[in-house]
Amino acid sequence: MTLHDIIHVLIINWKTIIKLTIGTGLVICVYLFFISPKTYTAPVTILPPAESDQMSGLGSLLSGANVGDFLTGKLAPGNSQLFMEILKSRTAAEYVIRKNNLLEYYTADNIDEASKELRENLNLDLSKEGIIRLSVNISTNPLPMIFSDEDSIKQLSSNVSNSYVEALDKINREKVSYRAKRAREFIEQQLTLTKTELDSAEIRLMRFQKMNKTISLPEQLTSAIESAAKLKAEIVNTEIEIGLLEPNLRPDNQVLVALRKKLSELQKEYKKFDIGADDYLVAFSEAPELGMELAKLLREVKIQNEVYLLLQQQYYKEKIQENRDVPTIDILDEAIPPLKKESPRVVFSTIIGSIFAFLLVSLFFVAKEKKLTVFNIDKKV
Numbered sequence: 001m002t003l004h005d006i007i008h009v010l011i012i013n014w015k016t017i018i019k020l021t022i023g024t025g026l027v028i029c030v031y032l033f034f035i036s037p038k039t040y041t042a043p044v045t046i047l048p049p050a051e052s053d054q055m056s057g058l059g060s061l062l063s064g065a066n067v068g069d070f071l072t073g074k075l076a077p078g079n080s081q082l083f084m085e086i087l088k089s090r091t092a093a094e095y096v097i098r099k100n101n102l103l104e105y106y107t108a109d110n111i112d113e114a115s116k117e118l119r120e121n122l123n124l125d126l127s128k129e130g131i132i133r134l135s136v137n138i139s140t141n142p143l144p145m146i147f148s149d150e151d152s153i154k155q156l157s158s159n160v161s162n163s164y165v166e167a168l169d170k171i172n173r174e175k176v177s178y179r180a181k182r183a184r185e186f187i188e189q190q191l192t193l194t195k196t197e198l199d200s201a202e203i204r205l206m207r208f209q210k211m212n213k214t215i216s217l218p219e220q221l222t223s224a225i226e227s228a229a230k231l232k233a234e235i236v237n238t239e240i241e242i243g244l245l246e247p248n249l250r251p252d253n254q255v256l257v258a259l260r261k262k263l264s265e266l267q268k269e270y271k272k273f274d275i276g277a278d279d280y281l282v283a284f285s286e287a288p289e290l291g292m293e294l295a296k297l298l299r300e301v302k303i304q305n306e307v308y309l310l311l312q313q314q315y316y317k318e319k320i321q322e323n324r325d326v327p328t329i330d331i332l333d334e335a336i337p338p339l340k341k342e343s344p345r346v347v348f349s350t351i352i353g354s355i356f357a358f359l360l361v362s363l364f365f366v367a368k369e370k371k372l373t374v375f376n377i378d379k380k381v
Helices: 003-012 014-035 057-062 067-072 080-088 090-100 102-106 111-120 150-211 219-248 254-275 289-323 346-380
Strands: 044-046 122-126 132-136 331-333
Touching (some): 003 014, 003 346, 014 346, 080 122, 080 150, 090 111, 090 150, 111 122, 132 150, 150 219, 150 289
Antiparallel strands (some): 044 132, 044 331, 122 132
């Protein structure tokens, strides 16, 4: 058939086509307005972690950050993408279900089925600025004007969205607390060992001074001891960082490679105190015999004391971090009960449905006319 023939068919049957199109549109409109379940969403907006918290572990360690910050998550506590994955998790869904008693809403046999359905209704959007927009589709029963309380559904939609933020905060705080606990336990072991070594060094120094009637050291040697102690403390701190990171990273990881290089350089600097160098006015090997022995004992005490103070500060820092109960999630816009439904969009859906109905009815008459034309031609032949 030509385009002229198609237009001719439509003109002939236009009244029937219009009637069927309008009738279909009315049926769609009535169904959507009175029968179809209504869906409500209450979006909540979550801000990304603070810029100071988004530094990567590599950048932080190379810039001099301590190992406790790395382990407790202050350097990278979870960027927005990690927050997205937490929100998608079964753990977060189960928290929301228990919080809002959604087993009854979903009429599910168990929490696993309800969790699966809830995650299917979860809407997440991540902007390029790292802002997360979260909402959950909460629907009424069919014939909502009769079988559902729309106000309670609106309230439930906001409660569910806000509960997801609570779940995210709870999981994130547990993650930070667990990392802090790991760091605290490791540092606690080092602290006990260092305290034992410090006590032993102090006893040896006390006995030596008592036996030799206390020997004073040159001011230059005393200064060298203090410098050596600080350098040794930094070596021990670097060794602790390597010890904490090695079980969790590949041997060729850039963080470990950088730390090992830093440790090697520190050890080279420390050896200069023992062998003598132009950089230092007095090396330990150049001191008189008794003075050299006293210098070694004083150096050991000073080193252990510096390390002990460093570990003690870090220990209490991690202990506080482990037990703190401060929200880790910043909310830009809290979810509130929506004023309008998300779906169905009655007018839009009715127009689209009517257009499809018009096309289908038109296609039917064109096909019918084509079939009659072919039949007549075959009959004449």
